Amino acid sequence: MTATAATTDTTAYVGIDVGTSAVKAAAFDAGGRTLAVESRPVGLDIKDGRVEQDMDEVYGAVVDVLAAVTAAVPGPVELIGLTGQGDGVWLVDDSGRPVRPAISWMDGRAHALVDAWQESGVLASVFRRNGGAMFPGSPGPVLAWLDRHEPASLDAAAAALTCKDMVFQRLTGTRATDVSDASMPFLDPRTRTYDDEVLQALGIAHRRGLLPPVSDPAATGELASGTRIASGPYDLAACALGAGVTAPGxxxxxxxxxxxxxxxxxxxxxxxxxxxxxxxTDRTGQWLRAMPAMVGTAALDWVLRTTGVQHTEVDALLDATPPGSHGVRVLPYFAPSGERAPFVEPRLRAELTGVSLESTTADLVRATCEGIGFAARHCLDAAGLSGSLAICGGGTRSPAWMRLFAEVLGRPLRIVEGEVGARGAVLASAERHGVELDTAAWTAPTAVVEPDPERSEFYAQAYEEHLERLAGSRARARAART
Known part of the structure; x- marks a missing residue:
């Protein structure tokens, strides 16, 4: 590794990942080994399809974890990388303080607008310009909803930011976004600047002044302590960097x-x-084709809470029932704002079928995990996966679920454990500050899971059946709009 002259064997590199339900800071040594991790939970205010967060609570958690992880490492912190949840709208005043609670990417209040834009062709026309399919919690619909129903909040705001950009302004005083966070839905991916025709199509051209400047490459700054920091990319792109996913396909x-x-x-x-x-991405002419589905561990968490099952029991339950879950099937679309990838259907809801008095808790848990696996295959197929596949996130803590994913997807999985988003944030910051790190060492998988061929063959047929059930459910959701 080549770095600055101040680097020592005890030098640390810190990544901050401002997640939806928790804020984490992870410190790494020069070889990418984890030295310390600090985490603080942050709340979500969920009511009637609306999902909001307290910005001061989120920022306070960032300050706490950064102080704690810095105190936990033996030497100096060379630099900091910042990433966080994307989408939503975080309205701030000139000093970066909140005008109102942040509206989360999970929020569903703008679903009627999305329905109308879908019917009128606005969604399709925006997608044809920038490749972004809006959903209720993305900035375009949220800003349009606020403009119609809560204009005083927009009038009082100096900027409509995303999460990490709010944090970066509070830490450094600099207001900016990067090309990753700006991608949905206002950025022209060819010119890497805001597309005024998109703003016009959404009826919010008069609010253009709320959009932060796009810093390309990502903005850098210093904390009060003098430690260097860089902002971006946001969490999805940061995870791709942290997992070593940069080669096309x-x-x-x-x-x-x-x-x-x-x-x-x-x-x-x-x-x-x-x-x-x-x-x-920070490299012109390179993109990440992203299908960020609303489906995820939140669906399994709901099932576990409802059945009284602990997370520590999941592996045993997955092993207790065979592929196909004795006929129990789950369409795992539990989010109040429906689904956004690989299709947009705000009114889509979860469905549970095939249940009888003979069904077990294990059947329900496995069927949910299978349904999430089918959703992942649908997204990856739509995104054009042709090369290797890495996997990260909280779900990797379940070896049985990872085997199930490999079987449903029919391909080997490179397991990348730990704080992958924070790791990617550090790599991005290091590049911005001219600090060379061994990227291969930082992104090496912790394990590789091979699929069972017979089970993969079973799941290939089960996936086709899943798509048929999903088509029927989508048709019912569309009918509900009329």
Whole structure:
């Protein structure tokens, strides 16, 4: 590794990942080994389809974890990388303080707008311009909803930011976003600047002044302590960097609250069904074709809470019932804002079928995990996966679920454990600050899971049946809009 002259054997590199339900800071040594991790939970205010967060609570958690992880390492912190949840709207004043609670990416209040735009063709026209399929919690619909129903909040705001950009402004005083966070839905992926025609189509051109400047490459700064920091990319793209997914065709599956599928590409294809988005990267002409589904560990968490099962019991339950879960099937679309990838259907809801008095808790848990696996395959197919596949996120803590994913997807999985988003944030920051790190060592998988051929063959047929059930459910959701 080549770095600055101040680097020592005890030098640490810190990544901050501002997640939806927790804020984490992870410190690494020069070889990418984890030295310390600190985490603080943050709340979600969920009511009537609306999901909001307290910005001061989130920022306070960032300050706490950064102080704690810095105190836990033996030497100096060379630099900091910042990443965080994307989408939503975080309205701030000139000093970066909140104008109102943040509206989360999980929020569903703008679903009627999305329904109307879908029917009128606005969604499709925006997708044809920038490759971003809007959903209720993305900035376009949220800003349009606020403009119609809560204009005083927009009038009082100096900027409409995303999460990490709010944190970066509070830490450094600099207001900016990067090309990854700007990708949905206002950035032209070819010019890497805001597209005024998109703003016009959404009826919010008069609010353009709220959009932060796009820093390309990502903004850098210093903390009060003098430690260097860089902002971006946001969590999906940061995880791709942290998992070593940069070669065209290679993919990443993030099994977290959001089930995000990403495939690296040099091709910008704006045809086909409007879904997902193209995330611009810090390299011009390279994108991540992203399918960030609303499906994820939140679906399994709901099932576990409802059945009274602990997370520590999941592996045993998955091993207690065979593939196919004795006929129990789950369409795992539990999010109040429906689904956003690989299709947009705000009114889609979860379905449980095939249950009888003979069904067991193990059947229900396995059927849920299988349903999430089918959703992942749907997203990865739509994103154009052709190379190797890495997998990260909280779901990797379940070896049985990882075997199930490998079987459903029919391919080997490179397991990348730990704080992958924070790791990617450090790598991005190091590049911005001219600090060379051994990327291969930092992104090496912790294990590789091979699929069982017979089970993969079974799941290939089960996947086709899943798509048929999903088509019927989507048709019912569309009918509910009329």
């Amino acid at each position: 290679d993919g990443l599956l993030i099994v977290g609250t959001c089930l995000a599928s990403l495939v690296a590409t040099r091709e910008l294809d704006l045809t086909g069904e409007p879904a997902g988005l193209y995330i611009s």
